[in-house]
Amino acid sequence: MKGFFRLLVRFVPPYKRYLCLNILFNLLTAVLTLFSFALIIPILEMLFGLNTTTYSFMEWNSGKVNEVVVNNFYYYVQCIIERYGASTALASIALALVVMTAFKTGCAYLSAYFMIPIRTGVVRDIRNKIYGKIVSLPIGFFSNERKGDVMARMSGDVTEVENSVMSSLDMMFKNPIMIIACLTMMIALSWQLTVFVLVLLPLAGAIMGGVGKRLKRVSLEGQNQWGVLLSNIEETIGGLRIVKAFNAEKKVRRRFEGENERYRSIVTRMQRRYELAHPMSELLGTTTIAIVLWFGGTLILGGHSSITAPKFIYYMVIFYSIINPAKDLSRASYAIQRGMASMERIDRILNATNPIADPEHPAPLKAMKQGITYRDVRFRYADAWVIDGVTLNIARGQTVALVGQSGSGKTTMADLLPRFYDVQEGSVMIDGVDIRQYRVADLRALMGNVNQEAILFNDTFYNNITFGVERATREEVEAAARIANAYDFIMASEEGFDTNIGDRGCKLSGGQRQRISIARAILKNPPILILDEATSALDTESEHLVQEALDNLMKGRTTLVIAHRLSTIKNADLICVMNDGRIIEQGTHDDLIAHEGPYKHLVDMQTF
16 A cells, blocks of 8 residues: 555645545544434433433533533433423434434535545646656657557556546545544443454454455556557557558457457456455455454343443444445455556656756757767667767758668667767767757757658648747748648648648648648758658659758758668768768768769669
8 A cells, every 4th residue: 555655645735625625524424424323322222211310401511521412412302202202202313313414425425526626636647747758758768668558558557547546545535534433432432342343353454455465466467468459459550551461460360369368367367356355345344243243242241341232232333334434445455456556557657767858057059050060979779889989070051961771870860969869979069069968958949850751640731830839820831831842732622721631641642741741840940950861752753842842941951861862962062871880981972973982882773
């Protein structure tokens, strides 16, 4: 339960007011429950002749409050019996019981009423924190995580916390209050009998706790397997074209069915253990009542107890009132154990460290005045160096192209500039200052990206172009679309700029998607531009339109271009040929052709 209380300390403080009101009404519910049952004692004693004492009225300030209240209550009951008869007295007590029960149930409702905002608010806060953490974590974090598993933690695990931990929150506050209040009254009635009860209850609790711990382990296993299952679904949907092209439907179906069967087996074990909670608590509760009934009855029959028979009945009623909260508490502890397993998986994201952090005293960065420098840069994802001792100077306003075979480190060079990753050795500098000395937001504000795969969102043309740009006017958006050669096909759509382009722009062709991403970069108007094979996946006609848009975009900007199609970078100020993480050749297009080295070889292969 330590994890549960840590969860409360982390997320409940913003809802202190609701929590205080919930506790207040739970206390009132417990008090009203006790005193509504207390009405049973005098009527039983007087109606059945067990109490023949004659009571007289006592002044309210004449003695101890407890003695005065009990005496005067008995006095009024006695008066009602003498004046109106036993039947009327019984009816009066019954009516009083109904009235007190109405107040009790009203307080119980209000306690739940003020608990609901805590439950829903904490779940909302957890979701917000996970999403915020996902957005802030570096790209490298997700290289080691399945996307489906991350989605499972965001959806299934949070839902599990909501359905188990937060739905049990009310029980965890209400039931202990009821149990403590009942135990206090039981001690007041008979401390000897209550000591006996307090020996029995921990034994039952220990048995329930052992089952709960095992449930948490199985729950954690189940949530992990659910993440595997979601990853499988996400991969299948993303690669459905390949699955069908290779007639692999049976193979992926068998793999999914195997993972699904494992999940079913885990859930079966988990549900069986969870369903064990109610019958076990029922059996233990009934056994405890039976033992207390035997022990207390034996004391009364043997004349060894100070408690009378009517008070013993009231004692048993109170004790029975403990059993249901205790059973609910055990059921809640089961649910919490299951939910805390999900919270452990959520915390793997929330507690993940982000190495891409702002410096304590960041250097100011509003514009680039000189240029970009890669100095003796070395970087690796695992063991092998992907970038191995690269030095490169990019002057302000220059266009520098990186070419070479796949896996030579071109994209990694580009990813180091906006700090998607940090170098292990050497440094990347802007205006002579290591980029790690700048705020990440200031650094990335200088840059615009156009990638090989145009990353668009399930939204309108307008919102995709203005993504990440605050307070853009309609005229600016239209101008950016014209420069990117996108205006005509946007206006030809059903609702113009307000047309939804579908999931990842699925309603558009590859060239159209790329031109929308170029329009987005134009609207941002960044001084530094990163083009990562922006035309390599396009047909000749689309490439021509996109290249024209790129030429418009690159005017007056410092540009780092990654290209496989060498015809697109002939006019670059500097071309660097990379191989195995090193720059093996650099110069202009004409110089490199004249040198007849690796670049000339690449050009000849593409020309052929």
